[in-house]
Amino acid sequence: MSLTVETRATIGLPDAEPLRLIEETGTVVAPKLRRGIDLPGADTLLELYRRMVIARRWDTQVTALTRQGRLSTYPSARGQEAGEIGTVLAMEAADWLFPTYRDSIAVMTRGVPTEQILSGFRGDWHCGWDPQEHRTAPQATPLATQALHAVGLATAARLKGDPIAVATFIGDGATSEGDAHEAFNFAGVWRAPIVFVIQNNQFAISVPLSKQTHSRMLADRAVGYGIPGFHVDGNDVAAVYAVVSAALARARTGDGPTIIECLTYRVEPHTNSDDPSRYRDSSDVELWRKRDPIERLARYLESEGMLGDELRRSFVQEAEDAATAMRDTLNAEPALDPLELFDHVYNVERPALREQRDALAGELDENGSARS
Amino acid sequence: MSLTVETRATIGLPDAEPLRLIEETGTVVAPKLRRGIDLPGADTLLELYRRMVIARRWDTQVTALTRQGRLSTYPSARGQEAGEIGTVLAMEAADWLFPTYRDSIAVMTRGVPTEQILSGFRGDWHCGWDPQEHRTAPQATPLATQALHAVGLATAARLKGDPIAVATFIGDGATSEGDAHEAFNFAGVWRAPIVFVIQNNQFAISVPLSKQTHSRMLADRAVGYGIPGFHVDGNDVAAVYAVVSAALARARTGDGPTIIECLTYRVEPHTNSDDPSRYRDSSDVELWRKRDPIERLARYLESEGMLGDELRRSFVQEAEDAATAMRDTLNAEPALDPLELFDHVYNVERPALREQRDALAGELDENGSARS
Amino acid sequence: MTTETETPDAVRAKPLTMAAALNSAMRDALAEDPNVVIYGEDVGPLGGVFRITDGLTRDFGEQRVWDSPLAESGIVGTAIGMAMYGMRPIVEMQFDAFSYPAFEQIVSHVAKMRNRTRGRVSLPIVIRIPTSGGIGGVEHHSDSSEAYWTHTPGLTVVTPSNPADAYSMLREAIRSDDPVIFLEPKSHYWMKESTERAGEPLPMNRAAVVREGTDVTLISYGPTVAVALATADLAAEESLSIEVIDLRSLSPFDDETVGASVRRTGRAAVIHEAAKFGGYGAEVAARITEREFFHLAAPVLRITGADIPFPAPLLEKYYLPNPERILHALSTWEWDD
């Protein structure tokens, strides 16, 4: 498949109807409605399914642990697995991911260990993993800021001649920030090898998309930057995977950025401290819960005879094991060293900061505080 | 005429070819190429011409005075008169204008006295006029910031039920700022009665549009906000006037915002301290000097027998008189009271600030400085 | 919270949380002045992430209280235009760190418009910011931004430490023709107390002596007032008499009240959560020293957050000033008298 839009002169508006490869019923969309985009192969689809099952279980487990007070907060991505997993599996190891607070399951699927991902939500350190090792930036909280980091890194790679690409997630609400615009625009001018995946889950905390923008859809922004824009069914992991793969391939070969809007829904509260009953109908939520991306793919795989009870059970077991391991990890008290607070602010030691560190060390000694 | 785009679902991309009503040769564009937009009436065209002549002379005079050191800086709008005057004459007295540093001739055409306009460039006070009196905001320096003020004021008027509209100028370079995006987006959601006039003079100081954005044209941004966008020949004052008038009328009747890109060229240096030879070919400048908006309209008016030598001379004389008056004003030393520096920071007096004022008063008395 | 507008007296007679007091202040202002409008992220049906605007959209309608797009520069920038047209907008920044995208609009316009226009255009805008830590917030949710705003001429910066002040100060801020940065100590939102105070409430530009003492003047504001009071309690056990000042107004600074106290005690310390270097406490220390040098028996001390980014939740207790740390700092003074 190819995303054939090459020059800005020929870029038009995306189709209003989001691209779908597999219907909700699990049947494949007719080839002529697939806009030249092929269904990913069987192995890929199975792997997408497996990873979504694991991610769902993981997310459910974290949510449960949060309710038990093990984490101070956790923004769930339940129901958004297609966008998250479809994007990450489309990436290569050398590619870079720039996630937000919402994208823990994407980071998990990138291979970052659980306790490192949840470090920030549990509260032992802001970012728990080594971004260089996993080619995965810290989960950004200040909205849309990470999109610019992503463009910068992508541009650096291009300047160095490295054939890698970058993917970044951005929420529907975050697209209203000035930084989102600047990121799209810089990416366009600099032909940055980047794919912007807009996770349009239709809410920014309590604010519905209709109060966020008057645009027909967010993918309509792309044309204003001379960038191809795509509108994808964000609950169809096959479509997400196919379009993101193609966009990443374009990026790696120097054809520049792509904006992909995944239309989905935030079925959970914004975080555990949110109260969605104040601002939306639970009937909408129920509707979208039924549009579950995992079940949709399962229906297809089953109908094609690719997924039987046994395989399904083995995936569930795998997910269960991962969840148990994670629970054990999180139930262990994190090792905390208050003095580490002073260690990473600068590369060069500052005497005045040293004084502050020593003062804290004195307090800790006085209190006989346990330090690891 | 009407700008018939009513719902965002039907908004498409603007024509690549900018709308033109009068050709460079002075002939009228054939009706079928006018996209349903009528030529303004004879009186209007003559008034547009007269005000452009006055504005050009005024601008030339200020530039000359700047060279003589009477002003610390002055950004000329020479060659951009069609966008400036076309917009301002399309406005009603109750409408509000939000100009930038580049738009002194627009402010002048709004009726603000010369010495009040030039206050900031001469350096006696940042903004010399009463914005409320002239319904004209201070000329904004921080790029794109004023577009948000304009949206806010327009929305306030809408909330109060006042049938007014707001126009704001924004440079091509300034459209890259986050604030430009936020202004477009807020205006769209809030259905603000506002017209954004993008003065695309193809340069942001030394940076050409091609390094500013990869978009086909800036008006392509509009669709991403569900706002109608227009691409207009910014050297055709008839087209600017007609489109801005229609957009303001839409705004006043509650149909929301419009983005209008005027394609023009900055024939002068950015300001008197700029050196364009470092970054552009003078042959381009010559080309655009020949596309003079005033001469274009004159050719039309003459060919229609609406403008003879005598009338032309009378306009020139009027412009000359205004320029002379302005020179006299600017040659007079401005009245400066250093203590006024402390008068306007807050409504409520602050004792500590009073101390600082008294200290300066003491210094001035000691030096016997003349104070007005 | 009733849906009726209550009189200030009624409000002040009941024990209220600070959240409810702030809500009442906005409710009363909305009822009183049709030019008051409120908008920001999630301030509508949700009532804000801290529920401070709870019920206001329901009771005053979407034309008065509404959810804006998610863009802080846009929120503040449009508020400027609204104020130019006679509105009195109250906008909310969800947390200090999320006011930073609006920094240019606040510093280059909100603060400067009146001066720029020679007093012709005032901007009666209130920018509400839930400030500081103490709630175990994840990164970016616990900043204290006061030093940025107080260094910016043209801004009025105030912060209440209790429900009664929250009500009266927010009312006054909304009535002010100058723009006000209104810092709400988020750790105190659920602090409940009678908002009844004897007499007229203190104007928002005045500091309050919230506990009298003779040996030390402890200067605090917002979330550190409670810490200062706890310190004074502890000190009393050791026969050290601490006078506690709640600044209330950070800009302007109430030199009169603070100066009078310091001249009595001869010793002063200032407490805040923000980093020490270039923090608000530097101004407090510098100006007390300038004005009262020969009354000072010892240097003005600053007990503040460390010069590091605000820590992750499980570590914030090592960062925030606490009574023990404050008393220890005071003990470093020479106490030869």
Next chain:
Amino acid sequence: MTTETETPDAVRAKPLTMAAALNSAMRDALAEDPNVVIYGEDVGPLGGVFRITDGLTRDFGEQRVWDSPLAESGIVGTAIGMAMYGMRPIVEMQFDAFSYPAFEQIVSHVAKMRNRTRGRVSLPIVIRIPTSGGIGGVEHHSDSSEAYWTHTPGLTVVTPSNPADAYSMLREAIRSDDPVIFLEPKSHYWMKESTERAGEPLPMNRAAVVREGTDVTLISYGPTVAVALATADLAAEESLSIEVIDLRSLSPFDDETVGASVRRTGRAAVIHEAAKFGGYGAEVAARITEREFFHLAAPVLRITGADIPFPAPLLEKYYLPNPERILHALSTWEWDD
């Protein structure tokens, strides 16, 4: 300016303007390290509005030095990503006030990335900002933003006052693995002097005693160093011996050099252009007082801009600190010794 890369020694032997010294520093860094890139508004063919990057695009190509779109948050935000991929970006903000749109990126990311990632991701970014007034700039062109940056943990903030320092400090800033806010006093760009200095250049984190004296320590930085020196000249006529310190580094602060001087003189004053309230001088005054209280014969004075927005060009002379005003301030001290 030759198109060849010159050795630091050759550069430093010639009388250069500060503009040329800065240009040389970038030129040498570009030649030395392929990871150094420069971008910003108008820094390409125009060479920046102050021509500090003159000729660099021509000599190093558009892949190393280029014009970016006009968006400061975008410029700083992308620099973060570049630095994460091993680049050493130098970006220019055209004036202090135009760095404010980048405030969030600077404060929430540039300053915090290394700490956030437990030291795993350093950001070797230099943010060059032409700072302060004195050139008759129109509104927004004369701000002094140092107090905002120096209060932000994680940033290194330096400012040279002369061409030699401009060269050596910018070189060091570019080599630094920590992000540096590099404030260039724009009124000094055309200051010309021999950049030859005896010995090794001072590291950028050290203050310099630029004139010795015995009675008063006058602390200055960037554009006010020249004012301090002129004050010392004037004072000498009245037999007042002023020691002048050029801080060079605003964060970190060189307590050692400043403390040693103050302990000798017993009196200190600090000068800056920015507004006084919460200005950088507050930190200087507060920390000197904390550390040297019993050596101080008088309170530390601050001679600064007033607490008002920076004035229009014709009025700036009434705002900026000058030698007469400084001497007058010093005369308000009690001089009973």
